[in-house]
Amino acid sequence: MQFCQPEHTTAQGAVMIIHGGYWREKYRADLGLPLAQDLAQRGIPAYNLEYRRGPGSAAKMLADARLALGLIKEEGPITLIGHSAGAQLACVLAASDPRVSQVISQAGVLDLEWARRLKLSDGAVDELLADAPMAMYSPVELWPSTARVVIFHGRDDQDVPVKIARLAADKAAAVGQEYRFALFASDHYTWIDPHSSQWAACVAALSPLHY
Template sequence: MKSTRPTRLRTAVFLTAVAVVAGCSNSSGDTAVAEHDTQPATLRVSYGDGADNYGFLHLPGGDGPHPVVVMVHGGGWLEDHDLSYFEPLSQSLADEGIAVWNIEYRRVEGAGGWPITLADADDATEALATSVQDAAGGSLDLERVHLAGHSAGGHLAAWIAGRHTLPPDAPGSQPEIRPVSATIMAGVFDLSLAATAGHDGFVRELLDGMPDDHPDRYAIASPIEHLPVGLPVTAVHGTADQTVNPVQSRTYVQASQAAGDPAELHMLDGLGHGEFGDVHSPAWSAAKQIIVEHVGV
């Protein structure tokens, strides 16, 4: 799969204010293109031509430069789960003075699947240097880009963290944006393990088969195959998770540390899978603290 980077460089800037943004609307209600001022704002920004090639950019108050967290939602990579449940979490990070890029992507049972879902995650991240930075009025610090994801979005965030290790013909290879940390909540790191020992049908749907059918796809898509990544990855997982086996986080962190990466594991006693999507939960509170510590605000 050839890189989609030439396409992303031609991406136009489309902004829609979804919060009170001084100077970002016109009397006709048309889509607005405007510079960000010092007020907090939430903007919808497109990074491609597909209906799901967009994200919500949460800008804190102040002139910047602002560190950025790329948020990647979960839901089994499926069309019927979208970025909306990550909006309260994104806003809670923006309230800490962090710019947050909550991304949507094309998904299985929609226009996504292999390799489009992964390519979209890459394109959305790379758009920080183009359409998203334009939307922010140049206020983003692209040397301080961090990642956070939950479940299937945790897989994509961990994959983004290691995509610079991929061969040149793989989706996501040779990125311009190099994140400096990743916080992965109940993530899927080893897709082969999930599809076989874990009997995970979601993985099989994403990659359109089992590891024996598509070993090359599993090698490209599995974050555990891309070590070392050269940045701190913190895996956070509930001990009572019945959706994604905690062994995913344990084995990834062990492999990362063995490869020389500064990976950490935080097991949350008695917590399950979905709690990370609740802004008021102890699971999100723990993950948010880790993200904020990585960012250093």
């Protein structure tokens, strides 16, 4: 895990960035590093998580995320910002650890059953789970959790269809999960551009929790 320390801390607590990549090994934490660096420049302590990926890695990646969360030294609220598959891991981690105050899902894979039905990324869900029970790792099956969930998604997303986000928002409302849902005119990758208006929306969602 990489720690990006602000020169002058102006925020309470900390933020952890969790990169995506459909749980495959070739996608690494360098995807999330620009976001963590941007947060540090804004005075927010930011951690950039790396975790084990690959076939059957569901339990291993959750163990890595739990270990990393325990290393955060700042007191105060913790927000997890997860992109794509990283949002799935962020929600699962939040459901198992009350230290997490908020999850911001950037184009998140929040419903593994629908992701499986749609055969997203050539069967990535089955590859991830192997013999692991889906109910333990599908965010919508773990709600309500104590962490607020912000569901941000692009209308033009071709990698994780907007249907996934709409279904997740419906499930959150049905089970009493605290949530916010917003759609943007964006694709799947705009979220991880620190110069984009979509990333600016994620930064804005850190208030008033961290400021």
